[in-house]
Amino acid sequence: MRAKRNIRGFTLVETITASVILCGAVLAVGAISTRSLGETRLNRQYEVAAALADRQLTMIDYVGVEEFIELGQMEGEFEEFEPGYHWEVVTETQAIDNLYLVNITVSWAERNRPYSISVNTMLNGTGMLVETE
Numbered sequence: 001m002r003a004k005r006n007i008r009g010f011t012l013v014e015t016i017t018a019s020v021i022l023c024g025a026v027l028a029v030g031a032i033s034t035r036s037l038g039e040t041r042l043n044r045q046y047e048v049a050a051a052l053a054d055r056q057l058t059m060i061d062y063v064g065v066e067e068f069i070e071l072g073q074m075e076g077e078f079e080e081f082e083p084g085y086h087w088e089v090v091t092e093t094q095a096i097d098n099l100y101l102v103n104i105t106v107s108w109a110e111r112n113r114p115y116s117i118s119v120n121t122m123l124n125g126t127g128m129l130v131e132t133e
Contacts, residue, residue, distance in 0.1 A: 065125055
């Protein structure tokens with residue numbers, strides 16, 4: 001007679017169940033990683049848009065808001081940056097002498113979805129640019 005050995009191991013059902021759980025966990029981690037990379041790209045675009053708005057407002061302050069209004073270019077494109085940022089400036093005179101409310105909006109489109117940021121500030125009517133003779 002042969003003696004029965006009592007060998008315990010994993011059954012087929014337990015192995016398949018563990019494999020399904022492992023595959024689900026791997027898919028979840030992959031989805032989280034993909035979403036994280038997409039959000040990082042969008043965050044970078046917001047940072048670039050904020051830096052471009054700051055650059056444009058600095059230029060307006062340097063030239064002088066009154067001279068900027070006289071030039072008449074209240075919108076434009078930042079063509080050197082992807083995905084094509086568009087800026088638009090709206091100015092409004094205030095009741096206080098030589099004070100202007102300046103609103104700049106920087107917008108762009110990513111995968112056919114529009115995004116934008118708006119920045120408001122008050123600028124004095126005199127610029128820093130001094131003409132020399």
